[in-house]
Amino acid sequence: MKSLCLNLIRAISIGFGLFIHSVATAGVSYSLVENHAQPGQAITVRALVFNDEANALTWTPPEHLVLQWHHADNSITRSLARIKQPTKELRLPVNQFAMIEWAAIVPSAAKGIPVISIEGAPDLFALDTSPEGIRLASQPANAPIIDAGAAPIGQMDPIIDAEQLERKGISPTTGPAVAQAPLSPLSQQAFNNFRSAISSHDPIYFIVGSEPKANARFQISFKYRLFNTENEKEAKFHNHLYLAYTQRSLWDLSSDSMPFVDTTYNPSLFWRKEKLWQNENSPFYFGLNTGVEHASNGKSGVDSRSINDVFIQPEFNYVFGGGSTLSFMPRFKSYFAVSSDNADYKDYMGNVAWQLRWQQEHGLSVTGAYQQGKQGRKTSQVDVSWPLQRTPLNMNGYLYAQFYRGYGETLLHYNRRSQSQVRFGIALTP
Template sequence: MTSATRSLTLELYAVAIILAGSLYCLPAAKAGVVYRLDQTHASAGETIVVRAILFNDTQNELNWVPPKNLVLQWRSETGQAIRSLAYLDTAPSQAHVPVNNFVQSAWRAVVPKGVEGLQAVNIEGQPALLALDTSPLEKSPVAGTPANVPVVDAGAARTGQQRDPALPDNVVAATGASVRSGPAVAQQTTSAPPSAFDTFRNSLSPYEPIYFDVGTKGGANARFQLSFKYRLFTPADPENPAFIDHMYLGYTQTSLWDLAGNSSPFVDTTYNPSLFWHADALWQNEDKKWLLGLSTGIEHKSNGKGGTDSRSLNDGFVEPQFNYRLDGGSTLTFAPRIKAYFGTSQNPDYAGYTGHVDWKLRWAQDNGLVLTGLYRQGSQGHATQIEAAWPLRRTFLNMNGYLHVQYFNGYGETLLGYNQKYDSQIRVGLSLVP
């Protein structure tokens, strides 16, 4: 090992030790409920929907039971008040809300007789004031009338002026709004179709873990992985996707890099494209603690080399994902990937060293520690991989990503050396997706 490489390795370990010694919890925030009306206009006798969204931005999981009824106060411009009930859409049940997640509930209410004009609607006991226009739509001065006026520069009126001046046309046009008039509140406006880049970005998501780790056993070396999946079809109804909407293209690339050798060569790289069907939640129980997901498809692996160093194989796989929400805000996942190999003429004994099942176990705290384990058992060898990740936002660095530690022992760390046993190796680095 060169002195420069040794120095770089020591610096990386020093950073890792500093990170590990600086973990702390951020102060807890306070979760809150936001209410809104699904409609802007409804007349007496018509049904409206009151929707509540609870966002959990605390440090722990929340349990929330929406009330069966809400008391609504209807107040007119003259101060006349009417009280009525809103009824929960579904039977009340406790919702488990992970950190940085949300849950929503809906209640239905009939607009009472006697309300007229613009109504301020309050959910009794909540600091929320909502607006609903109850006038006949064709005569409504609020919800049914276009705003045939320019956009003003609010607060820019000079002393003596009764109104704020209009903004320049180019400033208003840059927002995508009409310069001279705006639509009525009740009128549906159409948004511009997403750009090609937006469509691509919205269809792309993480797949396998993404990390870059450095170790020193046998000389300075690095192991890193990139992985993503691309959704092939955009659901017409996101809440009720069709079967074909669950189809994905996946790609994972894993490399072992010799940092100590002359010219720092790559030992081997595995290129792993795949086509699969995936659903996060095929089934869940009533209290939403148990959740079953599924992935199934085909994949190809190759190291892109020729001659005696060439390695490639294909497999079809089925991977059920059993998830259990634990009290305290964490999830335990057991996801065995069962594989059937085909097209392995270059390395027919591959399954003997890696087996037909990837036994995967994962425990993840919400906004906290993530532990994962992988075990493979073949007739001629086995492999064990254990990983730990801690969010760097919860360290003094306050940065994105995770401090990542990976342990590996056994066969199959590279496709080139699938039949060679690797001694225990510990690497430390950065993970973007643990």
């Protein structure tokens, strides 16, 4: 028992390391594109909208923003910024980004470096409005480095020893001006396009069980949208094409070397539209996912396994009054170019994966899947998740539990029946 506990703790620690990700908050973050502009010139206010909640985010960008210009003499000027490309509604799937821009004019009364804020938002910016020839922010800083806060209030702080700074690779006498273009518009646009195109696909989790001995199962999955669109309502057919990659491993934690039992590599190309049909007066909506996928375990010889299939997955959804959604998503498969090492794969896993999911908005999610092959070979899986932000831990991610029984838990042993298995752990996306 002691050995098992140590193995579980060790596995969960490694799992945290495998799945560390940047912290983000669903909502809107504003920034100012320029850092220098003179009175009468145009500037751009940019909003980055990111959705890391459990459900799709809907947001309508305002046509106008109100800017407050805080001047050195304590006076305040208010002006308007107008949206560049009017958008009635912006719908963001989970873990996707969008960028919106507004244009504004620098007020005639602006001098020096006023501080700018957006009414209703906590963001603050500074803009150098000095004449072109004497930009304040573009002047090199010819000054020593002080030990800020070391002197009593009202007195000059002492200068830090030059040799001490030089040993750290810091110039003690001068510093560069503010960079006018930290990132070229072309590079910045390419980076934003990438961030808005990549998102989660299947659940990303790390879970641990103990049947028959200590073991772990983890999965990494993401998809990439091939053609971005700024307005989902105007999206064309090609805007719904995706490339996806999922990798799932079963890990033996009970053996001395803790080897991986098997790993499945699963790339796919598909077309998916979440709301192919929707009536605003009805709680029902219909989606469709169809494409081609490949799965293999990357091994050679007698342990080699390889599957190819074409699939179509209609998605029937019903939204309850409380905000939860019930989804029925059967996936129908037709196999082709199946490896001779696993030619009877469909006899164990069948041609249909029946899937049912109930999901609360930023709450409990329960997903069940059932497959049946020939001669009564049955496989079932149930996944349950709960957001960690709604626990005393107040963390990102989800508590995750999974029940599995049947065939095909690994490609290598697709024809062996797994005993009932319950695993617990964490997930980045449910």
